[in-house]
Amino acid sequence: MLxxxxxxxxxxxxxxxxxxxxQAVVHEDVSLSIQRGEIFAIAGGNGCGKTTLLRxxxxxxxxxxxxxxxxxxxxxxxxxxxxxxxxxxxxxxxQHGALFSSFTLAENVAVPLREHTTLSExxxxxxxxxxxxxxxxxxxxxxxxxxxxxxxxxxRAALARAIVMDPELLFLDEPTAGLDPIIAAGFDDLVLSLxxxxxxxxxxxxxxxxxxxxxxxxxxxxxxxxxxGIGTMQELFRSDDPIIREYFRGPxxxxxxxxxxxxxxxxxx
Amino acid sequence: MEQQATISxxxxxxxxxxxxxxxxxxxxxxxGRALRWPDAPTVLYDAGEVTAMxxxxxxxxxxxxxxxxxxGQQTALQGLKPEFGELLRKIEVEWSRPEGGVEVRGVRWVExxxxxxxSRQVSVIRALAFVGESAIAFGRALIRPRSIRWxxxxxxxxxxxxxxxxxxxxxxxLVGVVIAxxxxxxxxxxxxxxxxxxxxxxxxxxxxxxLIVAILIAGRSGSAYAAEIGTMKVTEELDAVRTxxxxxxxxxxxxxxxxxxxxxxxxxxxxxxxxxxGGMLIALGELNVSFAExxxxxEEAVPVRHLLIGLGKAPFFAAIIALVGCYQGFQxxxxxxxxxxxxxxxxxxxxxxxxxxxxxxxxxxxxWDL
Numbered sequence: 001m002l003x004x005x006x007x008x009x010x011x012x013x014x015x016x017x018x019x020x021x022x023q024a025v026v027h028e029d030v031s032l033s034i035q036r037g038e039i040f041a042i043a044g045g046n047g048c049g050k051t052t053l054l055r056x057x058x059x060x061x062x063x064x065x066x067x068x069x070x071x072x073x074x075x076x077x078x079x080x081x082x083x084x085x086x087x088x089x090x091x092x093x094x095q096h097g098a099l100f101s102s103f104t105l106a107e108n109v110a111v112p113l114r115e116h117t118t119l120s121e122x123x124x125x126x127x128x129x130x131x132x133x134x135x136x137x138x139x140x141x142x143x144x145x146x147x148x149x150x151x152x153x154x155x156r157a158a159l160a161r162a163i164v165m166d167p168e169l170l171f172l173d174e175p176t177a178g179l180d181p182i183i184a185a186g187f188d189d190l191v192l193s194l195x196x197x198x199x200x201x202x203x204x205x206x207x208x209x210x211x212x213x214x215x216x217x218x219x220x221x222x223x224x225x226x227x228x229g230i231g232t233m234q235e236l237f238r239s240d241d242p243i244i245r246e247y248f249r250g251p252x253x254x255x256x257x258x259x260x261x262x263x264x265x266x267x268x269x
Numbered sequence: 270m271e272q273q274a275t276i277s278x279x280x281x282x283x284x285x286x287x288x289x290x291x292x293x294x295x296x297x298x299x300x301g302r303a304l305r306w307p308d309a310p311t312v313l314y315d316a317g318e319v320t321a322m323x324x325x326x327x328x329x330x331x332x333x334x335x336x337x338x339x340x341g342q343q344t345a346l347q348g349l350k351p352e353f354g355e356l357l358r359k360i361e362v363e364w365s366r367p368e369g370g371v372e373v374r375g376v377r378w379v380e381x382x383x384x385x386x387x388s389r390q391v392s393v394i395r396a397l398a399f400v401g402e403s404a405i406a407f408g409r410a411l412i413r414p415r416s417i418r419w420x421x422x423x424x425x426x427x428x429x430x431x432x433x434x435x436x437x438x439x440x441x442x443l444v445g446v447v448i449a450x451x452x453x454x455x456x457x458x459x460x461x462x463x464x465x466x467x468x469x470x471x472x473x474x475x476x477x478x479x480l481i482v483a484i485l486i487a488g489r490s491g492s493a494y495a496a497e498i499g500t501m502k503v504t505e506e507l508d509a510v511r512t513x514x515x516x517x518x519x520x521x522x523x524x525x526x527x528x529x530x531x532x533x534x535x536x537x538x539x540x541x542x543x544x545x546x547g548g549m550l551i552a553l554g555e556l557n558v559s560f561a562e563x564x565x566x567x568e569e570a571v572p573v574r575h576l577l578i579g580l581g582k583a584p585f586f587a588a589i590i591a592l593v594g595c596y597q598g599f600q601x602x603x604x605x606x607x608x609x610x611x612x613x614x615x616x617x618x619x620x621x622x623x624x625x626x627x628x629x630x631x632x633x634x635x636x637w638d639l
Contacts, residue, residue: 100605198356
């Protein structure tokens with residue numbers, strides 16, 4: 001159970017996953033593995049099944065064939081009650097936050113603690129306040145309801161709820177989509193600092209080329225129902241696959257890579 | 270693999286051991302409260318054997334340290350692994366809850382009463398505005414019938430009228446049976462069996478069938494209107510409609526209101542027939558009134574005005590139900606519980622207003638001797 005006592009390094013294993021919705025084939029054959037302590041990004045064009053893969057890993061959808069293991073447990077066993085101990089070990093931030101609209105921010109963040117632990121009310125309040133501060137939200141926002149928060153704040157609140165149990169694994173679905181560049185960059189920094197502070201393994205689905213360059217240790221590009229390429233951004237940038245080239249070397253990809261190179265060498269060189 | 274966490278006191282040294290993580294925190298917290306804290310001027314915390322620490326664990330440790338400091342003693346911490354030290358430092362410096370936390374101010378009763386009255390006033394004004402707006406839209410649509418969305422209207426007539434036939438039929442049939450049964454007992458005592466026709470005919474045609482149909486439709490369609498429009502509002506579809514230059518009134522409210530105004534009287538006619546048929550069956554079985562006798566008596570005992578009064582109320586019931594449903598839909602502000610609340614209100618208010626309207630009709634018609 002203890003994070004330090006876990007010596008296995010592969011936390012997620014996706015083995016030959018096939019996904020079909022009726023006639024439509026989303027994944028023909030997808031395999032990948034994610035190591036402890038890395039920030040792993042799943043990228044690819046719209047409709048290539050990134051979010052579907054994420055939902056399969058966390059057990060919301062069952063793949064048509066193939067096998068997914070998360071923290072050593074078959075993801076098919078995550079459905080309903082069975083996976084309870086596992087559910088405490090990962091947090092998920094959904095694309096639109098998925099905050100409970102009838103709860104205040106603080107109540108939203110406290111939900112996992114109240115459901116899964118027997119901590120005292122005072123300690124729960126302290127932990128919630130610490131997490132709210134951790135994600136960079138002002139303390140006054142704790143009593144607000146989700147519809148009183150801005151998009152960026154809602155995203156942070158959802159992150160606070162995802163990390164309130166100090167999980168080993170954090171899943172982020174399009175964390176920076178729809179945020180302005182400054183807030184998006186702030187969110188990237190936040191993920192980096194939380195990762196080092198809490199020893200998280202982060203799995204994120206994203207389109208954001210800037211975040212891919214800045215924070216992802218490894219990236220898997222999905223397309224045509226397969227994993228087209230997997231590796232660091234530098235490796236993928238040199239890839240010969242036409243879709244990957246298009247994805248990373250299109251006008252936006254180029255700009256993001258130049259920006260990343262500049263950040264890397266420019267100011268410090 | 271599971272390691273317990275402990276905190277213990279040995280000669281002015283507080284020893285922390287094990288895994289200071291969520292599963293053990295509850296125990297640690299209780300343990301910490303039960304400890305007798307040392308009263309030496311300097312207290313040493315030895316955290317060298319802490320194997321894991323999460324936010325909650327760091328918070329508890331920080332609390333212990335704060336507690337000792339508050340008594341004026343010095344503290345020193347040693348042996349904590351650097352990765353946990355960073356977390357503890359952040360907890361101490363940046364993330365501690367401000368004293369007392371965020372105060373939620375209690376609302377005094379005068380204030381809450383004022384708020385209720387104000388919100389009632391506002392909602393009455395809003396409701397009146399909505400009725401006015403829909404009346405204007407209704408008038409415009411009558412002047413230019415081409416602007417009515419006939420396709421949507423017919424679809425709603427099918428969904429809320431035709432598809433409601435089985436359930437309205439079954440219900441009014443049963444109500445007809447019940448009325449006839451209850452009446453039969455009394456009538457047999459006086460040997461006035463044939464008056465079963467008056468009883469069933471007048472009560473059903475004039476009052477009960479229109480009311481039953483209206484209540485059923487309020488539950489079935491009024492609630493659906495509120496939920497549909499509310500969900501459109503939550504998903505910003507309503508804003509899209511507005512920015513496309515389409516009036517939500519024309520697109521959503523008028524077709525629903527018109528459709529119910531058409532469907533409800535038709536459903537009522539059908540309910541009348543089925544209900545009276547239920548009464549006929551019981552009259553035959555319980556009172557030996559044959560179908561032929563029943564129908565012959567029906568013609569002379571039940572003047573056509575009762576049917577017309579019942580049918581005349583139906584369009585008004587329909588308008589009330591449709592407008593209340595749509596209005597409540599527009600009142601939904603966002604949030605899942607809001608959708609549920611306003612859907613409930615739409616049904617309760619719809620039925621309430623229908624019955625109030627019916628009562629007013631009864632009183633007025635009684636004055637005019639109808």
